[in-house]
Amino acid sequence: MTTTTDLAVDTVTDPDVKAGYGTDESVGATAPADFEVVRARDLADVVEVMRWAHETRTPVVPQGARSSLTGSSVAIDGGIVLNTERMASVTTIDPLEGIAVCGPGVVNKQLKDAVAEHGMFYPPDPASSAFCTIGGNVATNAGGLCCVKYGVTADYVRSLQVVLAGGEVIRTGHRTAKGTAGLDLTGLFVGSEGTLGVVTEVTTRIIPAPDPALTVLATFDLLDAASAAIVALRRERHVPSLVELMDRAAVAAVQSLADYGFPSDCEAVLLVQSDRPGHTGEDVQRYAGLLTDAGATEVAVADDPAEADLLLAGRRALSPALEAKGPRYLEDVCVPVGRLTDLIREGQRIAADSGLEIVMAGHAGDGNLHPSIFFSPDDPGSRERAHAAFSQVVTTALGMGGTITGEHGVGTLKAPWLAEELGTAELERQRAVKAVFDPRGVLNPGRVYWS
Numbered sequence: 001m002t003t004t005t006d007l008a009v010d011t012v013t014d015p016d017v018k019a020g021y022g023t024d025e026s027v028g029a030t031a032p033a034d035f036e037v038v039r040a041r042d043l044a045d046v047v048e049v050m051r052w053a054h055e056t057r058t059p060v061v062p063q064g065a066r067s068s069l070t071g072s073s074v075a076i077d078g079g080i081v082l083n084t085e086r087m088a089s090v091t092t093i094d095p096l097e098g099i100a101v102c103g104p105g106v107v108n109k110q111l112k113d114a115v116a117e118h119g120m121f122y123p124p125d126p127a128s129s130a131f132c133t134i135g136g137n138v139a140t141n142a143g144g145l146c147c148v149k150y151g152v153t154a155d156y157v158r159s160l161q162v163v164l165a166g167g168e169v170i171r172t173g174h175r176t177a178k179g180t181a182g183l184d185l186t187g188l189f190v191g192s193e194g195t196l197g198v199v200t201e202v203t204t205r206i207i208p209a210p211d212p213a214l215t216v217l218a219t220f221d222l223l224d225a226a227s228a229a230i231v232a233l234r235r236e237r238h239v240p241s242l243v244e245l246m247d248r249a250a251v252a253a254v255q256s257l258a259d260y261g262f263p264s265d266c267e268a269v270l271l272v273q274s275d276r277p278g279h280t281g282e283d284v285q286r287y288a289g290l291l292t293d294a295g296a297t298e299v300a301v302a303d304d305p306a307e308a309d310l311l312l313a314g315r316r317a318l319s320p321a322l323e324a325k326g327p328r329y330l331e332d333v334c335v336p337v338g339r340l341t342d343l344i345r346e347g348q349r350i351a352a353d354s355g356l357e358i359v360m361a362g363h364a365g366d367g368n369l370h371p372s373i374f375f376s377p378d379d380p381g382s383r384e385r386a387h388a389a390f391s392q393v394v395t396t397a398l399g400m401g402g403t404i405t406g407e408h409g410v411g412t413l414k415a416p417w418l419a420e421e422l423g424t425a426e427l428e429r430q431r432a433v434k435a436v437f438d439p440r441g442v443l444n445p446g447r448v449y450w451s
């Protein structure tokens, strides 16, 4: 039998190294018994693997940095992990055309830093920016902290080079500022979670760099007051570049790591930033006024970038603080901004009913929360209750006119609810589109569409 070791590609043979490519960051992810790993060096490697996989009907999991929180980059039994981290060059930065061109393995922060040297800005900023790849960001349509002003990855991708199942190479979209020729296949590939093709080059829009951000931190004794503040900020003419919320439990988790200066007795904390060129000082003063009028009990304004960074340090510490608390289901629902408080209250009710701790935090300016539902690994009953609570949060969001995933994607974790959100007719059309690009179903099977 032929295996990838017979191809002219870099197949990982060391079992320990291979094991490292087996799982991602999703809850309970485990590597299957039998899988191969190819670390693609260039386009030719990807073509070779995709041609062979199609011929032999072997499943392929395109993979970046394995930071997926939904199980979308876990190896598949009997399949190939096709990792694109090594395709990591930034080949073009063109401030005049407002574009950068890079390989899929470029790390998000690496691209941000590279374009910053030219006075430019690549806005999408997942909290995993320091290690996740642009290929993974494109495949998940990654969001992040500054989406409230700048949007998500899809708002920046102009053109893609993609290798299809069977090895055919196509280029989608356009490099120019405008372009309406034909269907938007770029948009189709963005967010397709490795189910339609392997992204081998990304042309993305970049914009002139904003000013270093200034920050306002506000604490609230009442959730309704925090909610009124978010609504007031959404109505602002000069949209904040960040509006993040942490509930009481999130504040307590962060404070248990170190003293970030948050009060212990508040119901919610809001962090708000402005990076508007020439107006950051004026904006944060105005936001401070809005937050006070909405009922904030304390408002702190950082009027220089270093202090602004310090105020945000507590928010940055949230992921490690929650990691330290133990295993959890991490949610990613997104609801209309006006329903955010209802979602938080419902989360609190679900926590009380299930006897589990649920920590609420996230990108409040987008209505995108990441409730963390904690369970005890030694107690199967607690894990079952956590899964049931997870399901309740998802259906609550759908009931509010929201979505099952704001930015992390569907993967395997959210696949059971996809039909509920899309409806049968749309789901069938989406499956038909998948079959056009991947007729033998070799690309990331079992993810997103179940088959």
Ligand SMILES: Cc1cc2nc3c(=O)[nH]c(=O)nc-3n(C[C@H](O)[C@H](O)[C@H](O)COP(=O)(O)OP(=O)(O)OC[C@H]3O[C@@H](n4cnc5c(N)ncnc54)[C@H](O)[C@@H]3O)c2cc1C
Binding pocket: 024, 025, 061, 062, 063, 064, 065, 066, 067, 068, 069, 072, 073, 084, 104, 125, 126, 127, 128, 131, 132, 133, 134, 135, 136, 137, 138, 139, 140, 141, 142, 143, 144, 145, 192, 193, 194, 195, 197, 198, 199, 200, 319, 407, 408, 444
């Ligand atoms: C601490 C932490 C914080 C996070 N914060 C955020 C956040 O704020 N916002 C957010 O959106 N996400 C966040 N994430 C989730 C994750 O980082 C993103 O989904 C990210 O885009 C995944 O990138 P990756 O390189 O790790 O991709 P992987 O996890 O390796 O893969 C993710 C998906 O992309 C596909 N894929 C990867 N490379 C390619 C390619 N070249 N071609 C085709 N498909 C490909 C995979 O098949 C899979 O479906 C966070 C994760 C962690 C661990």
